[in-house]
Amino acid sequence: MDLRLHDEKAFISGSTQGIGYAIAAQLAAEGAEVTLNGRTAERVDAAVERLRGEQPGARVSGLAADFSDAGEVARLTDALGDVDILVNNVGLFGLADFASISDEDWARYFDVNVMSGVRLSRAVLGGMLARGAGRIIFIGSESGVDVPADMVHYGMTKAAMIALGNGLAKLTRGTAVTVNTVLGGPTFSDGVAASVAAVAEAQSLPVGVMKDAIIGRNRTTLLERFIDPTEIASLVAYLASPLSSATNGAALRADGGVLTGML
Numbered sequence: 001m002d003l004r005l006h007d008e009k010a011f012i013s014g015s016t017q018g019i020g021y022a023i024a025a026q027l028a029a030e031g032a033e034v035t036l037n038g039r040t041a042e043r044v045d046a047a048v049e050r051l052r053g054e055q056p057g058a059r060v061s062g063l064a065a066d067f068s069d070a071g072e073v074a075r076l077t078d079a080l081g082d083v084d085i086l087v088n089n090v091g092l093f094g095l096a097d098f099a100s101i102s103d104e105d106w107a108r109y110f111d112v113n114v115m116s117g118v119r120l121s122r123a124v125l126g127g128m129l130a131r132g133a134g135r136i137i138f139i140g141s142e143s144g145v146d147v148p149a150d151m152v153h154y155g156m157t158k159a160a161m162i163a164l165g166n167g168l169a170k171l172t173r174g175t176a177v178t179v180n181t182v183l184g185g186p187t188f189s190d191g192v193a194a195s196v197a198a199v200a201e202a203q204s205l206p207v208g209v210m211k212d213a214i215i216g217r218n219r220t221t222l223l224e225r226f227i228d229p230t231e232i233a234s235l236v237a238y239l240a241s242p243l244s245s246a247t248n249g250a251a252l253r254a255d256g257g258v259l260t261g262m263l
Contacts, residue, residue, distance in 0.1 A: 003241035006031035010240065011083045011124075013037045013067065013116060014090030016047035018189035019139060022229035023087055024060070025051060026237045032085065033059035037076070039066045067116040068108060077123035082131075085240045086124050088117035089139040091157070093191065095150045106153055113157035117164055125168065125177070133176040135240045138165045139232070140181045142255040162251050169249030178248040180239050185255030186218060188226035222257025 010027045014020045016038035024034045028051060036051070038044045044062035051060050065076035067090050091113045096105070121136055128134025143151060144158030162181050169179040186192075188211070200210035215226050235254045238244055253259055 001243075003030045003237055003243060005085075005237075005241060008032045008084040008240070009035075009082065010085035010087065011035045011037065011063075011080060011120070012087040012089055013120060015087075016043045018191060019184065019187060019229045019232050020087070020089040021047060021051075022233040023089065023139075023236045025054065026230070026233040027085065027240060028055055028058040028060055030237055030241075032240070034061075035080070036060065036062040037090070038062070038064060040064055067112045070111075070115075070119070073116065073119050077119065080123065082127050083124045084128075084133070085135045085137070086120055087137045087139065087236060087240075088120055088161075090116050091139070093151075093154055096153060097150070098152050101153050109153050109157050110160070113154075114160045114164065117161060121164075121168055121179075125171065128177045129172065129175055135177070136165070136168060136179040137236055137239050138162075138179075138181040139236070140165075140183050140251065142183050142185050142253070142258045145183065145251075145259055165251070166249050172248065176242075176245060178239075178244065180244075180247055180249070181251045182232060182235055182239070183251055183253045183255050183259070184232050185223075185227050185253075185258040186215060186221060187229055187232060189229055192226070218258070220258045225256075227254070227256050 010032045012020050012024045015024045015036045024036055028034045036044055036047050041064040044064045048060055048062045051058060063076050063079060065072040067073055092109050117138055138161050140161045141158040143155040144162050147155030165179050165181040172179060196211050197207050200207045232254050
């Protein structure tokens with residue numbers, strides 16, 4: 001299927017690895033011009049070279065910025081220019097006991113996970129509305145709907161992201177601009193893979209055994225396996241396409257059936 005992205009320019013925050021990189025690779029494969037992003041120039045340059053190696057001829061560049069630093073984000077948005085597709089993917093993730101989470105940590109999670117999307121969307125939405133077309137996509141989580149007790153701070157930011165996307169969609173009335181959120185489930189991203197490998201090593205177990213054991217504890221997943229980042233990327237690519245023109249203000253599930261209730 002031709003997703004008709006050949007003339008589109010896309011920016012994906014937090015895209016040097018994991019879900020963000022998979023999204024960038026999928027959009028590039030569909031012909032879009034993609035801009036990768038990471039915290040350091042070294043990580044960004046490495047990811048750009050990796051994608052060019054995997055897809056010779058792909059139109060790919062990079063912009064480094066740490067989204068915990070509003071000044072760096074301001075410099076990034078100044079350099080970004082017009083964007084047809086914005087994917088708000090960057091985010092912090094971690095387990096923590098609620099009582100141990102400091103005010104500083106709450107502020108840091110909110111600043112990176114929520115304000116990154118606010119700042120980037122504010123920078124590009126006006127241009128999209130003026131042109132009458134565009135896509136803003138938030139990479140959320142099922143944790144924003146069913147907030148985990150050991151990740152209250154994370155789930156709160158993902159719930160805020162859903163609200164932000166829904167509210168921004170209401171600003172697009174009468175245009176071909178859409179704003180949607182993808183609710184991902186347990187995904188075997190690079191960060192998760194590293195954590196699983198570390199636990200497996202500590203327990204002297206094969207990584208595959210530990211991976212199956214961890215996902216096996218999640219009794220709500222209908223897949224009974226981790227989601228691959230490319231599976232999230234496929235839904236994002238569709239939402240980025242003109243083919244998704246009737247989908248706006250939605251929170252779409254790519255959670256492997258973790259959210260088993262109607263939504």
